[in-house]
Amino acid sequence: MAEARTPELSAERRPKSSPSGFPPDHVIQTRVDNPGDEESCDVCKELFDPILEDRHGATSPGRAPDRPQPRQPAGRRPPGPNYVLSSRVRTGRSIRASACPRTAAAAFRSSSSPWKPRRAWTAAWPRYYALKSRTEAEQQQLIDDHFLFYKPLSPLLLASGMARDWPDARGIWRNDNKTFLVWINEEDHPRVISIQIGGNVKEVFTRFCNGLPQIETLFKSKNYKFMWNPHLGYVLTCPSNLGTGLRAGVHIKLPHLGKHEKFPEVLKRLRLQKQGTGGVDTAAVGGIFDVSNADCLGFSEVELVQMVVDGVKLLIQMEQRLEQGQAIDDLVPAQK
Template identity: 30%
Template sequence: MIESLINSDNAELTQSTKKGSPVVLSTRVRLARNIVGTPFPERATSAQRSDVMTRCAEQIADLTQMKHGVFYDIAELSDLEKQVLVERHLISRELCESKSGSGVFINKDQTCSVMINEEDHLRIQFLKTGFSLRSVWKQIDRFDSGLEAGLDVAFSPEYGYLTACPTNLGTAMRASVMMHLPGLVISEHMEKVIRAVNQLGITVRGLFGEGSDATGHVFQISNQQTLGESEEEIMSRLGSVFKTIIDHEINARFKYLEENRARMLDQIGRAFGVLQNAHVLNSHEAMNLLSLMRLAVDFEMLPEANRSDVDRLFIECQPGHIQYSAGEGIAPDARDLCRADILRENFARLPSLDFDKVKDLG
């Protein structure tokens, strides 16, 4: 059912031709919205949920940004199809477990998805590769304005947008970046960063959000506070914190390289060799090896053009994608074989590591 989506370009998997970000993989802004006079999804009857899904889907389909988009009824998707959409960050794990009357609308290039009847009636998200906080906010703000022109959205002059969870009241906005932070992890400074940003009302999670691990040194960093600040104030504060983290990460990388050059180059070289030759790789090991390959691009050991290959493989090596590409239900051991095959095939096409480039950076 999702085959056409899998075979089409995904903005998160395909970097633009300009130089990519050495730290930020993608930027996402999410809004929660609810319809006036209708119970929140958890309290709604099946009939009410179905009515919300129909009304919202019709309104979303009319918006310019959703031209040629596709709607999926979650109840009609297999567990594997839902897992693939989670791995592409197009739906949440919570939506996968929703009752009947839940769905998702995804635009053509997969930069926007709107979940219907997850925790709230609507969860709208826009995402873009690289560090593009303001750009993504402008896009989702225009989309939200168009949506609210046709739907009566629950809003309180005192509490802002009304949401199922009180922690989302106010702007009901979560802005986040997906950051690749190997320098801070390897130099053992990541815990310090997490404690510091938590005090600023900013949270740090793993690759797939709350409760997930930061495999591949990839972290989601987003605002916690939505009440008492305007969208502009949140964006300004987040932008400043994100830029500070980026600076710390870059400094940590080059400091570690300066003090542990042989060890760093050895780690990258070994990772490249494993990816070119391994016949069995689990997802955790693959992610950590690919993390070092992204670092190789940042250190100019691999051409910038190969950044998109590495970022694409971050997603395509996830268990759901491996199983989906196999065309049948396969056991974890068989997935590890398929994953290694895919990585060997991709890395056979890459140029050799250029260690001399790193000398120029020293």
């Protein structure tokens, strides 16, 4: 931001503001401080675009809101249950012209399930859990399923108002077999997640492509629209998720490669990123990393998922080499 915001640019932009009245000095605060103001991306694009280009390597839109969801599944799943522990594909959405997160929670409370169960008599109905009114048993079940999200503790998130009125209007919706869930107001208004044990990313992505349009239909039925523009695609809370908003990833065990000096460079060349399994700013435990696509902007959903599938295969190959005491220099890829 300091490099992009030159004195000349500041002087030119200072008199301007978005249609809803936000001046540039307010726009550059953490986006959550100004919920619903997607026009700021256009008003200050001379400032934002160089930063997004540096972060994503591109500035091009994601899927148009009325274009069909991608149906082409990614390639064959990564090998080795000893390496890939779980797989997920997720994205988020922001509700247009809404500064009140209760709208997202209301959409799910009013409909216990966008999908009817296969049998009306089944006891395993899809459910919406309101964090404000969950029972101790429900909370423990969400913890056991690794579905529960917690009140933000990061100073950045707290300063931006992410924990305002916590836990009001926060909740979790899940399907009957716990492979498709929606976080309500964790960071984005809805965050849609397809997840399962093992490395079958193709199956996870197919479920994601089938489920996301139904979530979008639910919100459209309540007359809610999502933030999207032709320049940046979907506008999410964090600029790192602009574009498609899609993040495909795996929890993968790489005890040898994770300690190798070339690991960060390999990830960079594959356009992947790593973090601990506990989320942002957490360290890997037991050599287990959360590896996902680094960019959401400039690629299609299918391209991003395939990038993760191909990259994970290479990481496993490198780990197997290192297990045998062999070098990996010849496997280091060119920059994607």
